[in-house]
Amino acid sequence: MTNRFLGLTDIERDQMLGALGFGSLDDLFSAVVPPEHQYSGKMTELGDAKSELEVRLHLAEIAFQNRNVEPQAIFIGGGHYQREIPSANQMIAGRGEWMTPYTPYQAEAAQGILATLIDYQSLVKEMTGMKIANAGLYHGANSLVEATFMACRITGRNKVLYSEGLHPTAIANLQTAFNPKIYSQEFELASIPSTNGITLSKTIEELVDDKTAAVIVQNPNFFGLLDGMDDHADAIHEKGALYISYGGGDQISLALIKPPGEFGAAIYAGEGQHFGIPVGYGGPHIGMLAMSASLDDSGGKNIRQLPGRLILQAEDMNGKRAFRLGLQTREQHIRRERATSNTCTAETLIAVMSTIWFAIKGEAGVREAASQSYHIAHYLAGEISKLPGYNLLYGGNFFNEFVVQAPQPASKIVNALSGRGIFAGVPLEERFPNSGFEENSILMAATEMNNSKAHIGKLLEGLAYYGTAN
Amino acid sequence: MELLTELSREGAGRYSLPPLAVPEQPMLPDQYLRKELPLPSATEQEITREFMLRSNTNISVDSAALFPLGSCTMIYNPALIRELPAHFSNLHPLQPVHTAQGALRLMYNLEKILSEFGGADEGTLQPAAGAHSELTAIYMIEKYHRSNGEGKQRKCVLIPDSAHGTNPATAAMAGYSLENIITIPSDNRGRLDFDALTKIMEEKGSEVAALMITQPNTFGIYDEKIRDITSLLHEYGALVFSDGANSAALTGRVKFMDLGVDAFHFNLHKTFGVPHGGGGPGAGFVGSSAQLAPFLPTPRIIKTERLFELSYEHPDSIGTVSSAYGNFLADVMSYVYIQLLGADGFREASGHAVLAANYLRQKVGETLPIAFPSLTAHEFVALDRPIRGAGLKSIDLAKGLIDLGYYAPTVDFPHAGDILHEKIGCLLIEPTHSATRKAMDDFATDLAEIVKHGMENPEWLLNAPYDLAVSRLKEAESDRDRITSWR
Numbered sequence: 001m002t003n004r005f006l007g008l009t010d011i012e013r014d015q016m017l018g019a020l021g022f023g024s025l026d027d028l029f030s031a032v033v034p035p036e037h038q039y040s041g042k043m044t045e046l047g048d049a050k051s052e053l054e055v056r057l058h059l060a061e062i063a064f065q066n067r068n069v070e071p072q073a074i075f076i077g078g079g080h081y082q083r084e085i086p087s088a089n090q091m092i093a094g095r096g097e098w099m100t101p102y103t104p105y106q107a108e109a110a111q112g113i114l115a116t117l118i119d120y121q122s123l124v125k126e127m128t129g130m131k132i133a134n135a136g137l138y139h140g141a142n143s144l145v146e147a148t149f150m151a152c153r154i155t156g157r158n159k160v161l162y163s164e165g166l167h168p169t170a171i172a173n174l175q176t177a178f179n180p181k182i183y184s185q186e187f188e189l190a191s192i193p194s195t196n197g198i199t200l201s202k203t204i205e206e207l208v209d210d211k212t213a214a215v216i217v218q219n220p221n222f223f224g225l226l227d228g229m230d231d232h233a234d235a236i237h238e239k240g241a242l243y244i245s246y247g248g249g250d251q252i253s254l255a256l257i258k259p260p261g262e263f264g265a266a267i268y269a270g271e272g273q274h275f276g277i278p279v280g281y282g283g284p285h286i287g288m289l290a291m292s293a294s295l296d297d298s299g300g301k302n303i304r305q306l307p308g309r310l311i312l313q314a315e316d317m318n319g320k321r322a323f324r325l326g327l328q329t330r331e332q333h334i335r336r337e338r339a340t341s342n343t344c345t346a347e348t349l350i351a352v353m354s355t356i357w358f359a360i361k362g363e364a365g366v367r368e369a370a371s372q373s374y375h376i377a378h379y380l381a382g383e384i385s386k387l388p389g390y391n392l393l394y395g396g397n398f399f400n401e402f403v404v405q406a407p408q409p410a411s412k413i414v415n416a417l418s419g420r421g422i423f424a425g426v427p428l429e430e431r432f433p434n435s436g437f438e439e440n441s442i443l444m445a446a447t448e449m450n451n452s453k454a455h456i457g458k459l460l461e462g463l464a465y466y467g468t469a470n
Numbered sequence: 471m472e473l474l475t476e477l478s479r480e481g482a483g484r485y486s487l488p489p490l491a492v493p494e495q496p497m498l499p500d501q502y503l504r505k506e507l508p509l510p511s512a513t514e515q516e517i518t519r520e521f522m523l524r525s526n527t528n529i530s531v532d533s534a535a536l537f538p539l540g541s542c543t544m545i546y547n548p549a550l551i552r553e554l555p556a557h558f559s560n561l562h563p564l565q566p567v568h569t570a571q572g573a574l575r576l577m578y579n580l581e582k583i584l585s586e587f588g589g590a591d592e593g594t595l596q597p598a599a600g601a602h603s604e605l606t607a608i609y610m611i612e613k614y615h616r617s618n619g620e621g622k623q624r625k626c627v628l629i630p631d632s633a634h635g636t637n638p639a640t641a642a643m644a645g646y647s648l649e650n651i652i653t654i655p656s657d658n659r660g661r662l663d664f665d666a667l668t669k670i671m672e673e674k675g676s677e678v679a680a681l682m683i684t685q686p687n688t689f690g691i692y693d694e695k696i697r698d699i700t701s702l703l704h705e706y707g708a709l710v711f712s713d714g715a716n717s718a719a720l721t722g723r724v725k726f727m728d729l730g731v732d733a734f735h736f737n738l739h740k741t742f743g744v745p746h747g748g749g750g751p752g753a754g755f756v757g758s759s760a761q762l763a764p765f766l767p768t769p770r771i772i773k774t775e776r777l778f779e780l781s782y783e784h785p786d787s788i789g790t791v792s793s794a795y796g797n798f799l800a801d802v803m804s805y806v807y808i809q810l811l812g813a814d815g816f817r818e819a820s821g822h823a824v825l826a827a828n829y830l831r832q833k834v835g836e837t838l839p840i841a842f843p844s845l846t847a848h849e850f851v852a853l854d855r856p857i858r859g860a861g862l863k864s865i866d867l868a869k870g871l872i873d874l875g876y877y878a879p880t881v882d883f884p885h886a887g888d889i890l891h892e893k894i895g896c897l898l899i900e901p902t903h904s905a906t907r908k909a910m911d912d913f914a915t916d917l918a919e920i921v922k923h924g925m926e927n928p929e930w931l932l933n934a935p936y937d938l939a940v941s942r943l944k945e946a947e948s949d950r951d952r953i954t955s956w957r
Binding site: 039043054063076078079094102115121125169170257259271303309314320327337342349362378382434451 | 491504518548556571641646651692719725748
């Protein structure tokens with residue numbers, strides 16, 4: 001079978017080859033690439049072309065080996081939260097005009113994308129209370145890495161502290177990015193111990209010094225607790241370091257709780273999946289990144305340290321409002337090794353999807369998703385702590401996620417319950433090995449998708465059953 | 471076009487969830503609550519209409535007469551690959567692995583297939599895009615040297631001026647200092663200047679960590695000396711990363727590892743069918759030699775007797791670059807695309823990509839000079855020299871082309887002026903295997919017309935485009951005003 005996606009017919013191909021003086025594609029190819037660089041063997045991992053029907057059935061068979069979370073009672077969060085997504089999202093974002101364009105360098109041919117990215121930047125700004133948001137990076141942890149490098153550039157310092165309540169995967173991303181610099185350029189990366197699951201500003205004060213570029217506190221933190229919202233910013237900024245608030249816990253919380261712009265964060269990095277993007281087995285997601293009004297100096301020095309695309313409002317030659325990629329001299333294609341980041345292709349379509357989600361939900365709908373997540377989680381936490389042998393690990397203020405201490409090993413309970421159509425949560429020690437979690441800790445979350453007495457009842461019943469030594 | 475705030479009417483929309491099924495719970499302390507949430511509200515119909523109007527202003531692969539964007543490989547993305555990820559979107563990355571066996575199997579098999587395409591021993595799908603893949607590979611190389619006790623010593627990264635544009639920023643991001651990121655010039659045939667490379671290696675060989683080379687390079691030229699280049703680097707204990715941005719020229723015909731490189735990447739959104747999405751999501755694959763494999767990011771996907779599993783026990787690993795396992799839904803698209811084409815389909819695709827580029831090169835060459843004389847691989851550089859006298863530049867040709875429904879070729883990358891030592895700009899043109907002959911003929915004819923009319927009436931071309939949603943943008947003013955949001 002021939003590749004049906006080729007633009008040329010066989011006749012056209014042969015005529016064109018003739019015009020170039022070649023008898024066959026292989027002859028032409030060998031005039032470009034020496035034959036001794038080519039291989040001619042058959043592939044072992046890939047067979048012949050398949051028809052659309054065969055591929056559809058093949059993928060259906062693969063998909064059948066997964067259990068989709070939507071019809072299940074799912075209480076798994078851990079940085080990725082299942083959210084209700086209106087049908088209009090797929091209807092609009094699935095169109096080829098959104099799926100198949102390129103990065104909008106040619107602004108005149110991409111006003112729809114650019115306008116939507118201005119909407120996206122504005123939505124991130126409104127949700128976080130920061131002043132300037134970029135158009136998105138790969139994922140939350142990637143934004144955090146970029147935010148941290150940005151803080152190092154702005155302060156001219158090399159030491160970074162992060163709270164123990166930071167998501168283990170975010171810590172791992174930071175370590176991967178910092179290790180070469182720690183080695184070659186004497187950067188430092190160290191953790192701040194938590195007290196009862198949260199970061200005390202007193203502890204921060206003790207650890208921040210005049211070499212510290214940034215202090216990272218996640219909110220809600222990995223244990224689901226509100227963290228870093230008190231006088232933390234003052235403790236950090238007094239020493240000339242920058243406060244990075246990391247939105248690694250469910251960011252729908254921002255519809256209900258005080259945003260980082262109001263509690264004094266200088267830079268915000270966060271996971272944008274929580275705003276209407278499918279969990280998708282972990283990606284694609286989108287990384288949010290924003291800076292505060294106080295960091296945005298009038299000369300525009302710090303905004304030039306912002307990584308990623310930034311969309312600006314502009315005018316065309318006739319004075320009509322238009323949008324474009326702005327401040328491109330920060331970027332890799334112009335600035336090369338002096339760029340603020342190497343990021344090129346990022347997550348535009350995810351930003352578009354998220355914008356549509358916000359638009360359809362509207363103010364009331366976004367609030368409702370946040371409020372339901374909160375009430376269901378708190379109800380659930382209350383009921384679980386009544387079960388014999390079960391306790392909440394921490395007593396602090398939480399949003400929609402919490403750590404349960406179970407009377408049996410967490411992975412045993414979670415695996416047993418998955419057989420009953422219940423995804424009970426994240427067995428922390430199993431899923432994040434070497435992070436110091438205890439064997440019986442389960443991280444549980446609730447969102448608006450758990451708004452079912454039946455699901456909650458099934459979970460409670462299952463926990464009670466497997467809580468004894470069954 | 472109206473922004474969402476302009477569309478917003480208080481009380482519009484009324485999208486809602488089912489009523490809360492549990493009793494309301496006590497609220498958090500007041501000091502932690504936010505007071506206002508100023509988000510726009512509109513009806514579903516208004517939003518659908520607004521986004522429909524917006525979408526009509528985007529020139530996309532689906533709508534363009536030709537999308538000849540050099541180094542970006544904008545191929546047609548078959549309908550099936552757009553449909554099937556929906557079957558996988560409701561999988562949580564932290565659900566028990568035995569309930570996500572299909573997803574892990576797909577990634578495992580895709581890693582195997584992509585490894586074979588590049589001749590790699592092992593690989594990873596964790597990177598989210600091309601530049602992210604480069605970074606992952608450079609982290610691996612850095613860690614490799616460090617683990618050999620040569621980390622401090624090997625402080626230089628060499629990058630040809632014909633490399634993919636993101637490479638220098640990648641090296642900097644990976645911790646190499648600016649003075650140690652060294653540009654290697656090209657010769658007048660568009661190949662890496664082997665004498666210059668030899669000289670640098672003789673001088674600094676023991677300090678070199680890696681060469682980041684793009685094959686075929688950003689001029690569209692396949693460097694026949696690639697094996698000499700990789701051998702030279704290896705002689706001095708340095709490694710070679712091959713940037714796979716231009717792999718569309720090679721798939722099914724040339725394996726990177728056969729050329730002596732140590733690691734390479736593929737862009738699943740250029741070479742393996744994933745749509746560009748207006749700037750992502752893409753997905754990346756890094757393939758490596760057995761020697762570098764211990765440094766691949768974790769978790770790795772492994773196959774045990776009964777199950778596909780996630781493995782963290784790789785003490786030399788660089789760590790992780792993803793929030794889970796990479797852009798999985800893009801992996802699904804790629805897997806579908808690969809199954810549709812089959813092994814032979816890729817051989818045909820790369821052959822056709824090379825044919826189309828050389829055909830169009832000849833046609834465009836009748837209007838604009840082509841930077842280098844030899845046959846090209848999948849793309850070519852056309853110079854704007856003839857229009858410079860009239861006060862016109864490559865960007866003006868681009869604006870003329872988009873006005874006619876083509877997407878513009880890549881403008882002024884590579885930096886032809888620096889390379890040819892001439893005040894000159896260029897268009898980097900890549901028709902891909904998707905291009906029809908008619909589209910290429912029309913493109914060449916229309917480009918010739920644009921050049922002709924532009925020379926006669928430069929004002930006309932300087933003011934293009936005329937038929938799009940907006941006319942030519944004023945750029946400097948907006949960089950100064952920096953309006954980034956609604957208010």
